[in-house]
Amino acid sequence: MKRSTKELALCGVMTALSVVLLCLGGVIPLAVYACPMLASCALLVLREMCRAQYAWCCWASVALLTLLLEPDKEAAALYLFLGYYPLLQPKLDAIRRPALRWLAKLALAVVSVGTMYLVLLYLLLGDFDSLAVVPDFAHIHRVPVEKDDSDMMLAIKDGLSHGQIEFHLYGGMGGVRSDHTLANIQSLLYLTCHGARGWLYGDKEQYTVIRNESIMFPSKERGIMSVFCMGADAEGVSISGAQYPLDNAPLSAEFPLGVSNHFVGNPITVSVRKGSLLIGLLDK
Numbered sequence: 001m002k003r004s005t006k007e008l009a010l011c012g013v014m015t016a017l018s019v020v021l022l023c024l025g026g027v028i029p030l031a032v033y034a035c036p037m038l039a040s041c042a043l044l045v046l047r048e049m050c051r052a053q054y055a056w057c058c059w060a061s062v063a064l065l066t067l068l069l070e071p072d073k074e075a076a077a078l079y080l081f082l083g084y085y086p087l088l089q090p091k092l093d094a095i096r097r098p099a100l101r102w103l104a105k106l107a108l109a110v111v112s113v114g115t116m117y118l119v120l121l122y123l124l125l126g127d128f129d130s131l132a133v134v135p136d137f138a139h140i141h142r143v144p145v146e147k148d149d150s151d152m153m154l155a156i157k158d159g160l161s162h163g164q165i166e167f168h169l170y171g172g173m174g175g176v177r178s179d180h181t182l183a184n185i186q187s188l189l190y191l192t193c194h195g196a197r198g199w200l201y202g203d204k205e206q207y208t209v210i211r212n213e214s215i216m217f218p219s220k221e222r223g224i225m226s227v228f229c230m231g232a233d234a235e236g237v238s239i240s241g242a243q244y245p246l247d248n249a250p251l252s253a254e255f256p257l258g259v260s261n262h263f264v265g266n267p268i269t270v271s272v273r274k275g276s277l278l279i280g281l282l283d284k
Contacts (some may be wrong), residue, residue: 007050011058013219014042018062025075032075032166040083049085059084074166082115110136150183156191156198165196173202189230189276204283214271217281220263224282227251227258227270236273241266 014061018039025035039062046055063083066076088108095101143172149157154173159167172184184200188209191198200207208215209230217225229251239246250270251257258277270279 007054010050011046011054014046015058015061015065018058019065019069021078022062022066022067022075033078035076036075036083039079040086043083043086045275047090052087055087059087074168077116081112101209150180150187152180152184153190154189156187160191160194160196160219167191167196167198169198169200171284172200173205188278192276205280207278207280209276209278210270210272211276212272212274213271215279216267216269217263219265219267221265221280222284224280224284225261225263225268225270226256226280226282227261228256228278229253229258230276230278232275234272234275234277236271237275237277238271239268241268248273251275 015150021035021039025032031165042076043055043059058080061183062077063080066079070261085108092101092108152169157169169184169187170230175179185207188207189198192211198208218242227237227239231253231255234251237246237251237258238248239258239261241263241264246258249257268278
């Protein structure tokens with residue numbers, strides 16, 4: 001009885017800690033992948049100090065709570081489909097033949113990632129006017145070619161209607177349609193104005209938009225950061241930690257003052273008191 005009480009208390013603490021970590025994954029930029037890994041580390045503690053059923057109950061509780069409570073479901077999905085690995089690892093490592101052991105681990109990874117991929121692609125939305133063949137999946141929402149919203153904007157609106165607050169937009173830059181790239185950049189401002197955060201990814205670059213707020217980027221030794229005013233003049237713009245700092249300055253859309261700043265091994269913080277800023281990060 002005494003052992004069960006200790007195990008239950010430890011599971012409660014680890015469950016609460018894991019839920020907090022996963023919720024941080026939807027708030028801190030770029031932490032959506034790190035936080036699920038940190039949360040799964042709590043299962044390592046439970047694996048060593050508790051019986052298996054308690055550790056599995058902790059994993060299930062954390063997955064359920066984050067799916068219900070966290071607005072950004074991406075971190076919760078990563079934990080749900082991949083976070084249980086520390087509990088299965090001892091059984092996989094017990095397979096004597098190395099070839100079978102690695103084959104079992106590979107099969108588990110393929111099944112887990114494949115299932116997560118199918119779940120995340122539950123809704124396929126667009127007009128498919130650039131495809132020769134329309135995909136034949138169970139959950140396709142085909143829209144007219146002639147419409148007011150682009151396919152990307154329709155997908156964004158659908159995500160917002162389901163309570164999503166963080167969007168990662170891929171395949172929306174480059175190619176021969178620069179007009180769609182510009183439209184997708186404007187979509188970042190739309191997301192910010194609707195209480196969400198959007199990230200638009202290119203080959204070696206990414207963009208986001210902030211409005212009347214600040215954002216911090218982790219330190220790195222090399223890289224370029226550019227800041228542009230979007231819309232009306234931005235007031236009280238500050239940049240700290242970069243090669244070229246800025247303190248409480250105005251930025252206007254008619255002059256690219258914030259282009260081509262540099263990381264120098266420090267975290268960079270960008271803030272704007274009033275207005276909207278487009279921030280671009282380029283790897284070197």
